[in-house]
Amino acid sequence: MTETLSFRHEPHPAPTPAADREAKLIDPGFGKTFSDHMVVIDYDLDRGWHDARVTALAPLSLHPAAAVLHYAQEIFEGLKAYRLDDGSSAMFRPDANARRFNASARRLAMPELPEAVFIESCKALVQADKDWFPSLEGGSFYLRPFMVATEAFLGVRPAHTYRYMVIGAASGNYFKSGSPAVSLWVAQDYHRAGPGGTGAAKCGGNYASSLVPTGEAMAAGHDQVIFLDSSEKRWIEELGGMNVFFVFADGSIQTPPLSDTILHGVTRDSIIALAREEGLTVREAPYAIDQWKADAESGHLIEAFACGTAAVVAPIGKVSASDYRFTIGAGGPGQLTGKLKDRLVAIQRGLAPDAYGWVHRF
Numbered sequence: 001m002t003e004t005l006s007f008r009h010e011p012h013p014a015p016t017p018a019a020d021r022e023a024k025l026i027d028p029g030f031g032k033t034f035s036d037h038m039v040v041i042d043y044d045l046d047r048g049w050h051d052a053r054v055t056a057l058a059p060l061s062l063h064p065a066a067a068v069l070h071y072a073q074e075i076f077e078g079l080k081a082y083r084l085d086d087g088s089s090a091m092f093r094p095d096a097n098a099r100r101f102n103a104s105a106r107r108l109a110m111p112e113l114p115e116a117v118f119i120e121s122c123k124a125l126v127q128a129d130k131d132w133f134p135s136l137e138g139g140s141f142y143l144r145p146f147m148v149a150t151e152a153f154l155g156v157r158p159a160h161t162y163r164y165m166v167i168g169a170a171s172g173n174y175f176k177s178g179s180p181a182v183s184l185w186v187a188q189d190y191h192r193a194g195p196g197g198t199g200a201a202k203c204g205g206n207y208a209s210s211l212v213p214t215g216e217a218m219a220a221g222h223d224q225v226i227f228l229d230s231s232e233k234r235w236i237e238e239l240g241g242m243n244v245f246f247v248f249a250d251g252s253i254q255t256p257p258l259s260d261t262i263l264h265g266v267t268r269d270s271i272i273a274l275a276r277e278e279g280l281t282v283r284e285a286p287y288a289i290d291q292w293k294a295d296a297e298s299g300h301l302i303e304a305f306a307c308g309t310a311a312v313v314a315p316i317g318k319v320s321a322s323d324y325r326f327t328i329g330a331g332g333p334g335q336l337t338g339k340l341k342d343r344l345v346a347i348q349r350g351l352a353p354d355a356y357g358w359v360h361r362f
């Protein structure tokens with residue numbers, strides 16, 4: 001397989017005027033303030049990956065029979081680029097996203113993309129749209145690499161042609177309420193993943209099936225839904241798009257173990273490393289919802305948080321289900337949660353030593 005590709009640069013003929021761009025960057029929100037360019041790389045069985053380009057962001061033209069539109073052969077990634085104090089750009093652990101992208105590709109019967117090409121494609125977009133970093137506190141340039149099956153064929157088998165793309169969006173805070181701690185709704189009738197399924201792959205299909213319970217959660221006034229395992233309906237798995245951690249009064253922390261029903265979060269992995277460095281005991285072990293409730297009520301559990309690239313770390317304040325509810329600690333952000341978040345954000349932004357080589361500067 002080709003390990004490198006050269007990108008053709010086709011600058012946007014009419015990029016967003018600077019004044020309009022600056023206006024959009026004041027309050028970019030999350031995932032809606034798209035930059036001027038995108039990366040495109042095509043794949044077919046004969047040529048493999050070819051025709052890599054950085055071009056003007058534009059709608060796609062797809063045959064209505066394109067496999068992605070019917071059988072959801074689609075995967076994606078999410079990572080952030082930051083502008084550092086010295087003016088350079090950085091991405092956080094893009095190699096981990098590249099590896100996970102290929103793990104997702106294998107699960108969805110799609111072609112793998114060389115890791116170097118994945119990283120190069122993200123860099124190429126950041127460089128083309130270097131003026132799209134918001135200057136607001138906590139701002140970043142969110143990268144969304146993804147791959148879709150483009151072949152026009154309604155038979156059921158892996159497609160023969162694919163398109164890989166990277167788009168980017170200036171981003172502020174993920175939770176629009178900006179509330180200090182999130183409120184979770186426990187999905188009792190829906191599951192996001194099952195054994196042998198695609199729960200560990202980052203694919204759109206997992207999200208499609210999470211929308212009804214997420215809608216239920218929001219209608220009931222909560223921020224996010226938390227999913228339980230589909231067999232016993234008691235083991236906590238994760239949120240719709242974030243992993244979860246529990247903090248105990250004895251100074252230990254716990255997170256559900258990786259499996260084929262849990263997404264292997266880069267933030268999760270980073271938090272585990274930082275917590276161990278802090279001298280905390282970290283358990284990757286199953287935790288039951290009834291135990292969470294009992295531990296929160298007894299005071300054995302004092303904090304909980306969700307984590308993922310978009311929000312980094314989000315403290316959990318309240319947990320509700322149709323027949324019970326409980327509060328975590330005082331219902332606000334916990335101390336250790338805040339400390340771990342600050343540690344991670346400082347490394348991501350180049351403000352703290354990068355002992356693990358996580359920050360990819362360019």
Ligand SMILES: *Cc1c(COP(=O)(O)O)cnc(C)c1O
Pocket residue numbers: 078202238239240241242243263264265266267268307308309310
């Ligand atoms: C992306 C994602 C996460 C978080 O992964 P990060 O690499 O930390 O961003 C967690 N759960 C699901 C379902 C996801 O899709």
